[in-house]
Each structure stands twice: as C-alpha cells, then as structure tokens.
Amino acid sequence: MCYSIKTLFYEIGASPAIHELDQDPYGRDMERALRALGCDPSVPAVFIGGRFVGSSKDVISLHVDGSLKQMLKDAKAIWF
Incomplete structure (x- = not known):
C-alpha cells in the first residue's frame, strides 16, 4: 500500500517527504x-x-470524496 499511496500523491502533483x-x-x-x-x-x-491524516484506507477515502486535493492545497503541497 505504501507504493500505491506514493503513486497517488505523485499523480496529484505533490512531492511528498517519504521516510x-x-x-x-x-x-x-x-x-x-x-x-x-x-x-x-x-x-x-x-x-x-x-497533521496526521491516517493510513492508506483514510487517504483513499479522502481522495474518493474529493477532499484530499483541498487538504494538499491548504497545506501548500500543490498549487492547482
């Protein structure tokens, strides 16, 4: 699931810090x-x-309901 979440963030246009x-x-x-x-x-x-958002299940839920992009915009992780 880590790979899938990394890929999702890259596809959205974010450059996540990954540990x-x-x-x-x-x-x-x-x-x-x-x-x-x-x-x-x-x-x-x-x-x-x-801010802790959650696990892969939580991130996918946020993406499906459309709020993940807004969270990333609010955090200035993406600009569009």
Whole structure:
C-alpha cells in the first residue's frame, strides 16, 4: 500500500517527504511512535501539513470524496 499511496500523491502533483522505515536507522523508533499514535499497521502513516491524516484506507477515502486535493492545497503541497 505504501507504493500505491506514493503513486497517488505523485499523480496529484505533490512531492511528498517519504521516510522508508526499513531503510532508516531510526525506523524501529519511528514505527513504535506511529503505533503509539494508533497506526496499525504502522505504515503507510500519512501526514499533511504536519497533521496526521491516517493510513492508506483514510487517504483513499479522502481522495474518493474529493477532499484530499483541498487538504494538499491548504497545506501548500500543490498549487492547482
């Protein structure tokens, strides 16, 4: 699902900051912190404008109802 969410953001025109937990030396610590936030599974965990949005299911729901683009515009992650 991580690949699908990355692809969705790229297709919308955003350039997301991506942290690959399995390749980061602090990945295990980040995963524990995400689980403490209630992320289960812990990835993908999506933040927009510094605010936790949710998992892939949440992001897809936002995209389907049309609010994902507006969230990205409000966060100045896309400009159109």
